Amino acid sequence: MKLAVIGGAGLLGSTTAFYAGTKDIFDEIKLVDIKENVLKSHVMDMDQGLSSICKTKVFEADYSGINDCNIILITASMPETKVSSRDDYLKLNLKIVENICSQIKNVINPNTIIINASNPVDPLNLYMFKMLKIKREKIIGFNLNDTVRFKYFISEVTKKDILSVDAYCLGEHGETKVPIFSQIKCNNEEMKLSNAQKEIINLKMINWFKEYQSLDSKRTAGWTSAIGLTKILNAITNNTKEVIPCSAVLKGEYGISDVSLGIPAKISNEGIDEIIEIEISENEKKLLQKSSSKIKEMVKSII
Numbered sequence: 001m002k003l004a005v006i007g008g009a010g011l012l013g014s015t016t017a018f019y020a021g022t023k024d025i026f027d028e029i030k031l032v033d034i035k036e037n038v039l040k041s042h043v044m045d046m047d048q049g050l051s052s053i054c055k056t057k058v059f060e061a062d063y064s065g066i067n068d069c070n071i072i073l074i075t076a077s078m079p080e081t082k083v084s085s086r087d088d089y090l091k092l093n094l095k096i097v098e099n100i101c102s103q104i105k106n107v108i109n110p111n112t113i114i115i116n117a118s119n120p121v122d123p124l125n126l127y128m129f130k131m132l133k134i135k136r137e138k139i140i141g142f143n144l145n146d147t148v149r150f151k152y153f154i155s156e157v158t159k160k161d162i163l164s165v166d167a168y169c170l171g172e173h174g175e176t177k178v179p180i181f182s183q184i185k186c187n188n189e190e191m192k193l194s195n196a197q198k199e200i201i202n203l204k205m206i207n208w209f210k211e212y213q214s215l216d217s218k219r220t221a222g223w224t225s226a227i228g229l230t231k232i233l234n235a236i237t238n239n240t241k242e243v244i245p246c247s248a249v250l251k252g253e254y255g256i257s258d259v260s261l262g263i264p265a266k267i268s269n270e271g272i273d274e275i276i277e278i279e280i281s282e283n284e285k286k287l288l289q290k291s292s293s294k295i296k297e298m299v300k301s302i303i
């Protein structure tokens with residue numbers, strides 16, 4: 001199995017290449033980026049480091065060199081500085097994604113799986129799906145961090161072990177995300193939260209991005225994303241069919257069509273093996289529709 005990372009010299013690209021590399025699930029990882037010197041230094045450092053623990057080889061590549069890759073991960077982006085919301089990013093990153101689509105069109109085949117992590121994930125995911133004319137099973141948008149944070153805050157507020165908590169945050173990877181309070185489980189049993197607990201968790205979910213941005217650290221959540229993206233890469237390479245939330249192009253699931261947004265999906269060596277429709281409350285259905293409408297508005301400005 002071979003992985004290409006476009007944006008491989010950046011934070012998400014390099015942390016993910018490294019963390020996935022340590023799992024020994026790829027024969028080769030090929031990094032593509034426009035910052036040649038930074039890219040070369042990552043390749044020299046990562047390939048030597050990984051050589052002592054696994055068989056994965058790391059290479060620098062251009063587009064013609066990634067035509068044998070089974071998976072293409074896209075993390076290329078403008079720097080995430082001075083954006084108050086992920087929406088601001090759309091116009092900035094569209095040009096980059098347009099360019100990448102025109103390049104990878106020539107190197108992908110019907111089996112290639114594309115994972116997009118560049119923000120805003122949902123409209124850009126749909127854009128790539130349309131521009132590359134690929135099957136919807138083959139394009140996975142990365143939004144797992146929302147669910148990770150939801151579980152983290154549930155654990156913090158309820159004092160339950162996070163590894164025993166199961167929950168999903170669906171919808172947009174952005175302001176209209178929908179934490180699914182009606183389906184929280186602890187040790188596989190339904191977990192009911194008080195209204196006060198829900199309110200605290202909701203506020204933490206709403207404020208997380210603003211708080212993180214206010215640090216002005218000029219770095220995104222590289223560690224959380226590397227772990228989440230590697231979870232998806234592992235599900236593909238080992239054909240685990242694990243249910244992992246991701247942004248997927250919908251065709252009627254949850255009553256929503258022609259938009260890519262966060263839903264739970266079985267991930268296999270085919271990509272999105274099956275979209276899972278979990279039972280959600282009437283209010284959550286409405287919030288998901290609202291989230292879908294917002295993404296559709298964003299898409300209107302680019303397609």
Ligand SMILES: NC(=O)c1ccc[n+]([C@@H]2O[C@H](COP(=O)([O-])OP(=O)(O)OC[C@H]3O[C@@H](n4cnc5c(N)ncnc54)[C@H](O)[C@@H]3O)[C@@H](O)[C@H]2O)c1
Nearest residue numbers: 007009010011012033034075076077079117118119142220
């Ligand atoms: N989906 C998520 O949960 C999630 C989480 C964190 C970050 N992100 C997003 O991921 C993206 C990357 O974040 P980052 O922190 O790694 O940014 P970064 O600035 O560290 O890295 C981006 C890299 O893309 C490269 N690049 C730019 N244009 C390119 C092109 N045309 N071809 C190839 N490479 C190009 C840059 O040189 C840079 O190395 C951002 O859009 C960010 O918002 C998404």
